[in-house]
Amino acid sequence: MARTLGIDFGTSNSAAGFAVDGVPRLIGFDGDTTTPTALFLDYEARRTLLGRPANDALLRGDEGRYMRALKRVLGTSLMHEKRQLLNDRVTFVDLIARFLRMIKEQAERETGLVFDRALSGRPVFFHRPGDPREGQAEEDLRACYLAAGFAQVDFLAEPEAAAIATNALDRPGELGVVVDIGGGTSDFSVFRSGEVAILANHGVRIGGTDFDRSISFDHVMPLMGKGSSLRKVMGDGLSPVPLAIYNDLATWEKIPFLYTPQTRRQVAEMEKLATEPEKFARLATILEDELGHDLAFAVEAGKIDVNRDGQVGRIALGEIEPGLAQPLSAGQVAESLAAYARDLSEGLQVTLDLAGVAPEAIDRVIYVGGSSLMTMVSDTMTAALPRARHEFSEVFTAVAHGLAIASGRS
Numbered sequence: 131m132a133r134t135l136g137i138d139f140g141t142s143n144s145a146a147g148f149a150v151d152g153v154p155r156l157i158g159f160d161g162d163t164t165t166p167t168a169l170f171l172d173y174e175a176r177r178t179l180l181g182r183p184a185n186d187a188l189l190r191g192d193e194g195r196y197m198r199a200l201k202r203v204l205g206t207s208l209m210h211e212k213r214q215l216l217n218d219r220v221t222f223v224d225l226i227a228r229f230l231r232m233i234k235e236q237a238e239r240e241t242g243l244v245f246d247r248a249l250s251g252r253p254v255f256f257h258r259p260g261d262p263r264e265g266q267a268e269e270d271l272r273a274c275y276l277a278a279g280f281a282q283v284d285f286l287a288e289p290e291a292a293a294i295a296t297n298a299l300d301r302p303g304e305l306g307v308v309v310d311i312g313g314g315t316s317d318f319s320v321f322r323s324g325e326v327a328i329l330a331n332h333g334v335r336i337g338g339t340d341f342d343r344s345i346s347f348d349h350v351m352p353l354m355g356k357g358s359s360l361r362k363v364m365g366d367g368l369s370p371v372p373l374a375i376y377n378d379l380a381t382w383e384k385i386p387f388l389y390t391p392q393t394r395r396q397v398a399e400m401e402k403l404a405t406e407p408e409k410f411a412r413l414a415t416i417l418e419d420e421l422g423h424d425l426a427f428a429v430e431a432g433k434i435d436v437n438r439d440g441q442v443g444r445i446a447l448g449e450i451e452p453g454l455a456q457p458l459s460a461g462q463v464a465e466s467l468a469a470y471a472r473d474l475s476e477g478l479q480v481t482l483d484l485a486g487v488a489p490e491a492i493d494r495v496i497y498v499g500g501s502s503l504m505t506m507v508s509d510t511m512t513a514a515l516p517r518a519r520h521e522f523s524e525v526f527t528a529v530a531h532g533l534a535i536a537s538g539r540s
């Protein structure tokens with residue numbers, strides 16, 4: 131019998147499940163119901179590690195190439211470029227397919243069932259409305275599922291899946307909004323419980339990986355030379371350091387592209403011309419020892435700590451230089467995220483407009499997605515929807531639960 135596996139392929143974390151008599155059951159991954167959306171190409175063992183084992187290999191400092199946040203690459207020309215990795219020339223379609231195949235195989239191993247169809251979550255917008263990359267992104271993701279061995283793929287908007295999981299649609303009379311803020315996108319669904327379900331979906335390409343990028347760019351990259359000066363090669367005077375490397379180093383999905391001989395040479399040149407060469411020596415170490423993701427994890431951990439405690443925390447960078455750390459205050463985080471707060475507020479307003487609903491009419495806000503735990507998010511939503519009850523759902527698994535339930539209906 132054809133069976134459907136619900137898969138929440140997330141920017142940062144993924145999960146999968148199916149329905150048994152309408153009740154969702156999630157697949158286990160190394161003792162957890164979610165797994166990091168990560169790959170590690172192990173140079174020594176010449177194999178690809180997927181999910182938690184990929185993270186473990188990075189933390190151990192194994193020789194290899196780590197990748198995360200590949201969902202952000204869907205729809206771009208990078209997806210189909212062939213690269214030499216281990217023994218093969220592969221594209222990102224092949225790499226994402228390996229990850230999805232691991233999910234399929236784990237589900238089949240655990241249950242003894244065969245899943246030949248996928249019901250995949252997707253953000254309302256991968257990029258933005260009207261962008262040509264928009265249709266391409268879904269096409270790319272479909273190609274990844276087919277290459278992973280699924281015969282058929284259907285898609286459901288992630289916030290709609292969350293609405294199903296939280297029984298949002300089963301409480302007649304209520305008007306609510308699902309706010310799903312993940313690693314890569316923020317999605318909104320306005321729903322009316324009872325006979326009419328989803329009134330409007332909308333989303334913006336903002337997520338926790340953007341928060342990490344801004345915090346890193348503003349507060350960590352200056353330790354690596356951002357904002358300092360280089361002596362001119364010809365003549366006197368100073369010129370500002372170009373920003374492109376810092377932007378890429380602060381961006382989860384772009385980090386692997388920095389590990390090239392050209393970038394290393396460029397940094398060595400900058401170190402010679404720098405007025406503060408010790409900062410460029412750090413940058414050179416990061417590229418030489420491939421510590422970009424270790425840095426991204428340190429920034430993410432600092433963000434979460436400061437958000438939780440509301441005080442001054444620190445970003446620990448001892449891997450790059452013994453004792454190196456960057457203090458980080460709640461005020462600095464708020465400052466780095468201020469533009470995102472405005473964009474989220476605007477995204478919510480567009481969704482309400484599409485639904486033809488006034489903010490005061492919303493009874494209930496349901497938060498899902500790891501980044502909905504940011505105080506900036508709940509502060510922004512509370513200010514915009516003052517009359518509503520604000521409830522947190524199972525932030526990391528609601529979408530997968532909803533997909534699992536919906537997969538049983540198809």
Ligand SMILES: Nc1ncnc2c1ncn2[C@@H]1O[C@H](COP(=O)(O)OP(=O)(O)OP(=O)(O)O)[C@@H](O)[C@H]1O
Binds near residue numbers: 139201288430437
């Ligand atoms: N306690 C926390 N406080 C703030 N942010 C957190 C917390 N825990 C996790 N995050 C952030 O949540 C994000 C991951 O959330 P989630 O797993 O829901 O995303 P995703 O489903 O993979 O992404 P998307 O749905 O956007 O594709 C990361 O950016 C992470 O830093």
Ligand SMILES: [Mg+2]
Binds near residue numbers: 140141313499
């Ligand atoms: Mg998600």
